[in-house]
Amino acid sequence: MRTWFPGIKFSVRCSTGTAAAWINVHHEDGPTSAQVDEICRKYEGRLFDGTTDTYTDHGTTLVAGEPGEMPTEVQYGCDGISTSRDFTPAGHIEAQRIVRERSNMPHLVLCDDAGVLVEGRDITDAQGCEFNDGWHAWDRPQLSAWSAVRFLLQHVDLTPGRRIAARDKRRGVPDSERPALPQARSGRLDPDLPTA
Numbered sequence: 001m002r003t004w005f006p007g008i009k010f011s012v013r014c015s016t017g018t019a020a021a022w023i024n025v026h027h028e029d030g031p032t033s034a035q036v037d038e039i040c041r042k043y044e045g046r047l048f049d050g051t052t053d054t055y056t057d058h059g060t061t062l063v064a065g066e067p068g069e070m071p072t073e074v075q076y077g078c079d080g081i082s083t084s085r086d087f088t089p090a091g092h093i094e095a096q097r098i099v100r101e102r103s104n105m106p107h108l109v110l111c112d113d114a115g116v117l118v119e120g121r122d123i124t125d126a127q128g129c130e131f132n133d134g135w136h137a138w139d140r141p142q143l144s145a146w147s148a149v150r151f152l153l154q155h156v157d158l159t160p161g162r163r164i165a166a167r168d169k170r171r172g173v174p175d176s177e178r179p180a181l182p183q184a185r186s187g188r189l190d191p192d193l194p195t196a
Contacts, residue, residue: 004039005031007160021079029091029158036083045076055079087149089115091158095149098156102134110145117145 001010008030015022025040046055062071087095092111100106108124108131111117121144124131128143133152143151 001025001027001036001039005036005159021077023078023081025081025083026086027084028086028088030085031157031159032153032155033083033085034155035157036085040081040083043076044078044080046079048080087153091115091153092117092145092149094156094158095152098133098152099148103152104130104132104134108148110148117149120144123148 001008001012005027008027011024011026013024013026014020015024023040025036027036042061044058046057048055058076060073060075063074064071089111092115093113096110099108099110105124105127109118110123122128122142123145124143126141128138128141131138131143131148136151136155138148138151
């Protein structure tokens with residue numbers, strides 16, 4: 001994960017008991033859950049099919065090491081990878097910015113200036129169904145600050161360099177004046193599978 005998302009801390013833990021073949025990956029802010037899921041799926045050894053209540057093996061994958069070496073055939077042994085994403089006060093402040101700049105309810109307050117979320121089950125006075133962020137609409141009558149942060153940031157990459165690039169793009173800063181983002185290492189047969 002460090003290769004794909006430099007500077008983001010990930011917690012990677014094996015489950016225990018009946019779920020011992022599952023791995024849990026957790027991070028705060030940083031990339032979206034979809035971005036992390038896309039990488040993690042490549043390391044699942046099996047796929048669960050809920051319609052038949054069975055697993056299907058993915059088989060083996062060729063993974064290249066150093067340039068000039070022969071690729072290694074690998075079979076990943078975990079049944080699945082579960083990912084989760086939480087948000088720090090910095091993420092809360094970014095969600096508040098989105099509310100002010102893009103939502104149809106710019107008066108809503110999600111957090112204070114330090115990023116501490118406001119308390120309460122509903123910040124919209126039962127008008128949650130009316131709330132949208134400019135692209136997506138909330139579909140429930142109540143909206144808490146906690147839920148609003150997750151709703152607003154589900155498609156927002158908060159990786160530090162990428163967040164600055166997105167901000168600069170919104171402000172019209174030309175690409176030539178923006179610093180380059182970190183790139184994943186190269187030299188592998190499958191560029192989607194970083195080496196350990």
